[in-house]
Structure formats: structure tokens, C-alpha cells
Amino acid sequence: MIKILLVDDHAVVRSGLKILLESNKQFEIIGEAADGDEAIKAAQELKPDVVLMDLNMPPGKDGLTATLELKKKLPDIAILILTMHDDDEYLFRAIYAGASGYILKSAPHEELLTAIQSVAEGNAYLYPTATKRLMRELLENLHRGDTHSSYDTLSDREKEILPLVAKGYSNKEIAEQLIISVKTVETHKSNVMEKLGLKTRPELVKYALKKGLLNFE
Known part of the structure; x- marks a missing residue:
């Protein structure tokens, strides 16, 4: 059973994710948070296997800052960024902050389930086009x-x-x-x-x- 903490400022989004994920017997939602500060507190108390983290959560602490702080407090925790931002800048900042994965909210449900399983097992996960962009950047640098x-x-x-x-x-x-x-x-x-x-x-x-x-x- 993979224990998950949902972090998103929209209650409707959290409810939808909870219904989706708990329909799979591999996942258990053990907590929810509406901003970065709540996420840090909940993660320390509940010790989830995976934190499913949104990026922008006004007016509270954003997901990037929360990710950076959580990785310092709980180095082994897996944080999967789930966001609408298909943007190189956010992608690189999330990786730098210590996120284990980065996936778009527009991704198919099956891809989200795969991403959660992957980061829970200690692997990294990036959606396909992000991987291509990283490879292209590497080749351009070379x-x-x-x-x-x-x-x-x-x-x-x-x-x-x-x-x-x-x-x-x-x-x-x-x-x-x-x-x-x-x-x-x-x-x-x-x-x-x-x-x-x-x-x-x-x-x-x-x-x-x-x-x-x-x-x-």
C-alpha cells in the first residue's frame, strides 16, 4: 500500500484525485493540504510515501518552496509535482528543489498512477515530452x-x-x-x-x- 499526501489549493481537485487514487487498491490517501505550510506539517506528522504536490497555491507557501524544505526535513520522501505548467523553467526548478517527478494535470489517469508507483519505488519520473526536452538540452550543451x-x-x-x-x-x-x-x-x-x-x-x-x-x- 502506497501512502499518499495530496497537496492542492483547490478542494475539488483534491476530492477528484482522492476518488481516482483510492479506486486503486495500491493507494491510500492519508492526508490533504491546501498549501505548502500545511503540506510540510502534515508530511512530518503522517510520513507519507509520496507527496502529490501542486506548484501554485496562493496565498500560501508555493509547492517549490515546500518541496525544498520537505527534502531537507525528510530526505527520503518522494515528491511528485502535479501541475498545469508545461514549462522548462518550472521543470528545472522542481528538479533542483528535489522533486522525484514532474507530471501534468492534463496527463491520462493511467500515467499519473504509473508516475506515483515509480517515485514510490525510488525512481524518477518525467512526462515524455519533458524527458525529450532534457535530452535535447543535454545534446545542445555537448x-x-x-x-x-x-x-x-x-x-x-x-x-x-x-x-x-x-x-x-x-x-x-x-x-x-x-x-x-x-x-x-x-x-x-x-x-x-x-x-x-x-x-x-x-x-x-x-x-x-x-x-x-x-x-x-
């Missing part, structure tokens, strides 16, 4: 060479700004945090992208993740 060596060409200020941009802070927020002008932030951002050979923010996020520059605490 062909163009490792861009990480370019990191040393960044100035100290550019190294400060890089992770802030990757985390999604606006130019104004970065300027206020570093006590510099918005125009200066824009200039540094442009320099960072040029020096690292990057064109889009998702590419910057991937770079920051691979370089180990992000901390979501």
Missing part, C-alpha cells in the same frame, strides 16, 4: 561546449544580479535590493546575457540551476 567557464568573465555585480534575475525578481526589485538604479540593472543584465551566450530568461534559469546559484529559501 555540441556548443560548456558555457560555465564564461562565468569567470562576469563582474562581481553581474554575479550578484544573475541569480536574482533567474529567481524572477523585477528590475525595480533588484535595484532596490542592491541600492543601484534600474538602468544600471538593465545594463548588467544585458552584459550577463551577452557574456554567457544566452538569449532568453528560461535559458538563464537553466544556467543558474546547473551552476548551483539558486537558493529558494
Whole structure:
């Protein structure tokens, strides 16, 4: 029997998942949570085998932050991200946070059951197109060479700004945090992208993740 904790801010979604999963004798729903804080507390108390975690749960703590904190408190717990976000940025951030798997809410029921079984057994699970994207990214990196060596060409200020941009802070927020002008932030951002050979923010996020520059605490 695989013990599961459901985490989603929509009660209707949790009810639907509970009906679906408990129709399979392999699964037992031992608890529910509506945000990240509730999830952390429930997981510590109930010790589920798998946490089925949503990403966005306003106004509470989001799924990525909860995943990161849970993996520190309960390193052996399996967390499967179940989300509507078919997006490279969220995918890479979830993997960095310690998620065992990532699957879309639009996936067939059978795929969700397979994903839960897989992570419960200690394996990783990604939906098929995500796996293809990761493989493509790996091959592209091999062909163009490792861009990480370019990191040393960044100035100290550019190294400060890089992770802030990757985390999604606006130019104004970065300027206020570093006590510099918005125009200066824009200039540094442009320099960072040029020096690292990057064109889009998702590419910057991937770079920051691979370089180990992000901390979501």
C-alpha cells in the first residue's frame, strides 16, 4: 500500500484525485493540504510515501518552496509535482528543489498512477515530452561546449544580479535590493546575457540551476 499526501489549493481537485487514487487498491490517501505550510506539517506528522504536490497555491507557501524544505526535513520522501505548467523553467526548478517527478494535470489517469508507483519505488519520473526536452538540452550543451567557464568573465555585480534575475525578481526589485538604479540593472543584465551566450530568461534559469546559484529559501 502506497501512502499518499495530496497537496492542492483547490478542494475539488483534491476530492477528484482522492476518488481516482483510492479506486486503486495500491493507494491510500492519508492526508490533504491546501498549501505548502500545511503540506510540510502534515508530511512530518503522517510520513507519507509520496507527496502529490501542486506548484501554485496562493496565498500560501508555493509547492517549490515546500518541496525544498520537505527534502531537507525528510530526505527520503518522494515528491511528485502535479501541475498545469508545461514549462522548462518550472521543470528545472522542481528538479533542483528535489522533486522525484514532474507530471501534468492534463496527463491520462493511467500515467499519473504509473508516475506515483515509480517515485514510490525510488525512481524518477518525467512526462515524455519533458524527458525529450532534457535530452535535447543535454545534446545542445555537448555540441556548443560548456558555457560555465564564461562565468569567470562576469563582474562581481553581474554575479550578484544573475541569480536574482533567474529567481524572477523585477528590475525595480533588484535595484532596490542592491541600492543601484534600474538602468544600471538593465545594463548588467544585458552584459550577463551577452557574456554567457544566452538569449532568453528560461535559458538563464537553466544556467543558474546547473551552476548551483539558486537558493529558494
